[in-house]
Amino acid sequence: LRPISRSQAESRMQRAAGSPPGTCLRLYSEAFEQRLPPSPAPHVSETSLSRLVLLLKRLDIADMGQCDFLDRPAPESLMQALEDLDYLAALDDDGNLSEVGIIMSEFPLDPQLAKALIASCEFDCVEEMVSLAAMLTASPCFVPLSTHLEEAVALRRRALLHPNGDHFTLINIFNAFQQHAGDEGWCRKHGLCSEALRLAGTVRAELLEVMRRIELPVSPPAFGSDANALNIQRALISGYFLKVARDIDGSGNYVMLTHKHVAHLAPASGYLLRPPPRRLPPWVLYHEFTISQDNCLRVVSEIQPQMLVELAPQYYLSNLPPSEGRDLLMELREKVVAAEEAPAEPELAEAAGREDEHGDVCVLQ
Numbered sequence: 019l020r021p022i023s024r025s026q027a028e029s030r031m032q033r034a035a036g037s038p039p040g041t042c043l044r045l046y047s048e049a050f051e052q053r054l055p056p057s058p059a060p061h062v063s064e065t066s067l068s069r070l071v072l073l074l075k076r077l078d079i080a081d082m083g084q085c086d087f088l089d090r091p092a093p094e095s096l097m098q099a100l101e102d103l104d105y106l107a108a109l110d111d112d113g114n115l116s117e118v119g120i121i122m123s124e125f126p127l128d129p130q131l132a133k134a135l136i137a138s139c140e141f142d143c144v145e146e147m148v149s150l151a152a153m154l155t156a157s158p159c160f161v162p163l164s165t166h167l168e169e170a171v172a173l174r175r176r177a178l179l180h181p182n183g184d185h186f187t188l189i190n191i192f193n194a195f196q197q198h199a200g201d202e203g204w205c206r207k208h209g210l211c212s213e214a215l216r217l218a219g220t221v222r223a224e225l226l227e228v229m230r231r232i233e234l235p236v237s238p239p240a241f242g243s244d245a246n247a248l249n250i251q252r253a254l255i256s257g258y259f260l261k262v263a264r265d266i267d268g269s270g271n272y273v274m275l276t277h278k279h280v281a282h283l284a285p286a287s288g289y290l291l292r293p294p295p296r297r298l299p300p301w302v303l304y305h306e307f308t309i310s311q312d313n314c315l316r317v318v319s320e321i322q323p324q325m326l327v328e329l330a331p332q333y334y335l336s337n338l339p340p341s342e343g344r345d346l347l348m349e350l351r352e353k354v355v356a357a358e359e360a361p362a363e364p365e366l367a368e369a370a371g372r373e374d375e376h377g378d379v380c381v382l383q
Contacts, residue, residue, distance in 0.1 A: 066099065067095050072108060157217060160211070179288040
């Protein structure tokens with residue numbers, strides 16, 4: 019939430035003076051009105067430019083600083099977008115689109131979501147990731163609840179919650195909607211918007227068509243198995259490794275690893291809708307960060323921190339700013355390396371013994 023501008027306030031007053039005439043009540047002082055900005059900030063100055071830069075790169079527009087934008091974005095925002103695309107392996111050493119970047123540009127999605135969808139081909143969870151991408155792209159599927167229906171609907175919603183997190187819950191909801199053949203009565207009982215879920219179905223079909231057109235493999239559905247859940251987490255981390263937060267005190271105060279902001283889980287998160295005793299995950303991957311009075315992380319799922327180093331070493335081993343979270347990841351990395359090297363030691367000792375027993379040994383390397 020943010021204050022409106024003076025031009026927006028004037029527009030609302032004029033609408034109230036239409037036919038039939040109404041009344042416009044301004045619940046603020048004239049002094050407060052004078053402090054309002056004259057016009058709203060352009061959208062390009064408040065959003066990530068990664069998708070725009072990816073499109074411009076695909077159009078072979080190399081010098082984005084010379085583009086005639088209606089509202090010129092800040093150079094820092096353009097540089098941040100280029101940096102994010104580089105972390106996603108969308109750019110080559112010359113700053114042009116890589117093969118991965120070209121494939122990412124084929125999807126009408128944010129680059130992070132497109133990268134996660136491409137990674138799902140490697141991890142054999144395409145069906146599930148396509149459903150999730152559609153749900154994240156379409157309108158929110160949850161309907162605000164009336165007071166007298168809130169408890170009953172919340173109980174029904176709780177049955178759709180997935181233990182692995184909100185991303186998995188969205189897949190659960192989409193699958194259940196399809197199983198009930200888009201029944202609006204079922205949606206009302208669970209406080210869901212049937213129009214949003216139908217739109218998600220349309221988006222899903224379009225994404226599958228893009229994948230078929232560019233000949234990406236589509237694995238069969240396997241939702242519900244432990245292996246599939248792990249693969250979905252891997253695909254998500256491949257695209258969203260820049261959106262990770264850690265609970266610093268066990269009470270739900272999450273520090274984002276990249277920007278150091280402190281945030282909380284959104285009230286609609288499944289982790290907060292579960293019956294007590296609730297367990298808040300120590301490490302989460304989030305889809306969106308909303309700046310408000312209570313900074314919120316929206317659509318979050320628990321992850322294992324060692325997966326960050328395994329799947330995004332180029333960032334977490336080299337570019338993550340110094341922090342307690344980075345130190346913890348380095349400790350985990352050292353333990354993993356030590357565990358990988360430990361089994362080799364007895365084998366080396368045994369080989370040395372055989373060498374002493376048989377004399378000189380010629381080793382080909």
